[in-house]
Amino acid sequence: MEIPSELIPFLRSSGRIVALTGAGVSQESGLRTFRDPMEGLWAQYRPEDLATPEAFERTPELVWEFYARRRLKAGEVQPNAGHLALAEMERHVPHFTLVTQNVDGLHQSAGSENVVELHGNITRVKCSHGCGVFSEWEEIQGKAPTCPACGAKLRPDVVWFGEMLPGDELATAVQATRTCAVFFSIGTSGLVQPAAALPLLAKQTGAVLVEINTELTPLTPSVDYFFQGKAGEILPELVRAVWG
Numbered sequence: 001m002e003i004p005s006e007l008i009p010f011l012r013s014s015g016r017i018v019a020l021t022g023a024g025v026s027q028e029s030g031l032r033t034f035r036d037p038m039e040g041l042w043a044q045y046r047p048e049d050l051a052t053p054e055a056f057e058r059t060p061e062l063v064w065e066f067y068a069r070r071r072l073k074a075g076e077v078q079p080n081a082g083h084l085a086l087a088e089m090e091r092h093v094p095h096f097t098l099v100t101q102n103v104d105g106l107h108q109s110a111g112s113e114n115v116v117e118l119h120g121n122i123t124r125v126k127c128s129h130g131c132g133v134f135s136e137w138e139e140i141q142g143k144a145p146t147c148p149a150c151g152a153k154l155r156p157d158v159v160w161f162g163e164m165l166p167g168d169e170l171a172t173a174v175q176a177t178r179t180c181a182v183f184f185s186i187g188t189s190g191l192v193q194p195a196a197a198l199p200l201l202a203k204q205t206g207a208v209l210v211e212i213n214t215e216l217t218p219l220t221p222s223v224d225y226f227f228q229g230k231a232g233e234i235l236p237e238l239v240r241a242v243w244g
């Protein structure tokens with residue numbers, strides 16, 4: 001991989017960096033992205049058929065089962081070299097914000113501390129009637145568990161298609177984006193709003209945009225630096241070159 005020589009000292013002297021991550025960062029840990037086909041009996045469904053409030057209303061058991069499997073899978077896998085490199089980057093940058101669309105918690109497992117979860121986290125559930133969020137609950141096979149306070153169904157604490165993002169998280173992400181010197185967009189297709197708008201907001205407010213992805217994305221024509229390849233390979237190399 002060729003790292004443009006001016007980028008190394010620039011990154012080293014950047015006090016404020018934001019990294020936006022997507023499903024591509026967890027792909028090398030063995031978690032599927034939205035584009036990878038689902039396995040087995042799930043192959044007949046599209047994520048859009050399962051990750052919506054309407055789907056939960058219609059078939060709560062099916063949606064619960066889908067998330068129960070994803071939770072199990074996320075608990076079995078390990079952070080990869082990309083997650084670890086981002087945690088390392090945070091140790092060198094005075095103001096580092098990791099904004100993630102992932103719901104698997106792997107950034108935290110890798111040691112990242114300042115993590116903004118835009119789409120929630122599958123390890124938590126919340127009452128579908130709004131009583132609150134629970135991180136511990138009893139998972140009963142094939143059944144959506146109920147809220148200890150009101151008896152309504154519990155649901156994963158994630159943002160489904162058509163739902164609003166958690167306001168505090170979005171505000172924190174926007175604030176960090178507006179004030180950063182460098183903005184990384186890593187392993188995200190840039191199709192899911194409003195997260196997809198953050199890189200362009202960073203650019204408008206003067207940040208240098210860096211993208212890491214195995215494929216070109218709608219964002220690619222707007223970035224200053226594009227590294228094509230796997231996050232688990234590019235990130236460690238970049239971190240080593242700049243702060244190693």
Ligand code: NAD
Nearest residue numbers: 022023024026033034101102103104187188189214230231
């Ligand atoms: P996406 O699936 O739409 O896009 C993934 C992107 O990653 C693609 O552009 C792909 O080219 C790229 N990619 C794949 N492997 C890569 C690798 N090894 N290194 C670098 N790039 C790689 O995912 P998204 O943009 O995050 O948005 C879709 C939604 O999916 C989000 O809302 C997110 O909450 C949800 N989601 C989360 C997880 C997770 O938590 N692990 C998994 C699937 C989907």
Ligand code: ZN
Nearest residue numbers: 127131147150
């Ligand atoms: Zn309740």
